[in-house]
Amino acid sequence: MSATDMAIPIESITGLVLAGGRGSRMGGVDKGLQSHLGMPLALHALLRLAPQVGEVMISANRNLAAYEAMGVPVWPDPIEDYAGPLAGLLAGLEHAQTEWLVTVPCDSPNFPLDLVARLAAAAAEQDAEIAMAALNEEGQLRRQPVFCLLRTSLVESLVAFLHAGERKVDRWTARHRMVEVVFDEPADFANANTTDELRQLQR
Numbered sequence: 001m002s003a004t005d006m007a008i009p010i011e012s013i014t015g016l017v018l019a020g021g022r023g024s025r026m027g028g029v030d031k032g033l034q035s036h037l038g039m040p041l042a043l044h045a046l047l048r049l050a051p052q053v054g055e056v057m058i059s060a061n062r063n064l065a066a067y068e069a070m071g072v073p074v075w076p077d078p079i080e081d082y083a084g085p086l087a088g089l090l091a092g093l094e095h096a097q098t099e100w101l102v103t104v105p106c107d108s109p110n111f112p113l114d115l116v117a118r119l120a121a122a123a124a125e126q127d128a129e130i131a132m133a134a135l136n137e138e139g140q141l142r143r144q145p146v147f148c149l150l151r152t153s154l155v156e157s158l159v160a161f162l163h164a165g166e167r168k169v170d171r172w173t174a175r176h177r178m179v180e181v182v183f184d185e186p187a188d189f190a191n192a193n194t195t196d197e198l199r200q201l202q203r
């Protein structure tokens, strides 16, 4: 089989912008709604992700109307109390109608334009269930767990994991066939956890 036969078509991938966090390092604000170069952060992520996938949706837990105004479906976490990115991922897996889901966080507005293509190529080549971005920082590989492509058939596995009280992304992904996709430009993944970091992104 050639690489083209194995490729994952973009229509079979739903993109999910994760914007459901507490934003505690930014003083508890709804991070995805913070203005960056004249536009909410989550909208930057949405517009960057949309051309890379078939459908897009947003994971949010507050100010749902403001996210709905961005024109795509918005899903709150199916489990309570800000259980972390996996809770948003579960919302995406439950609602996506495609074979694959890819996530990006709302606070990294410069992620690569070929992010999904590279994750999808690696998943197809390695017959993986999950493809996760990793950054090569001076020889050290650092996983970027919220930049992740995965099969929507993993939903039952994630439900069981979360219902057992587990919360850590790495502990869940370790249960599945995962491939890491190495990116070399840390600036592409720069994210804003604090107001200062957001200001730096605006320089």
Ligand SMILES: Nc1nc2c(ncn2[C@@H]2O[C@H](COP(=O)(O)OP(=O)(O)OP(=O)(O)O)[C@@H](O)[C@H]2O)c(=O)[nH]1
Residues within 6 Å of the ligand: 018, 019, 020, 021, 022, 023, 024, 025, 026, 031, 059, 060, 061, 077, 081, 082, 083, 084, 085, 087, 088, 089, 104, 105, 106, 107, 146, 193
């Ligand atoms: N749906 C959902 N997304 C979350 C949750 N916690 C974090 N995220 C998202 O995961 C991504 C990475 O999380 P962080 O950068 O730590 O964002 P955060 O949790 O809002 O910020 P802190 O409270 O400062 O840690 C962001 O896009 C968050 O919106 C959650 O409980 N539910």
Ligand SMILES: [Mg+2]
Residues within 6 Å of the ligand: 021, 022
């Ligand atoms: Mg957090």
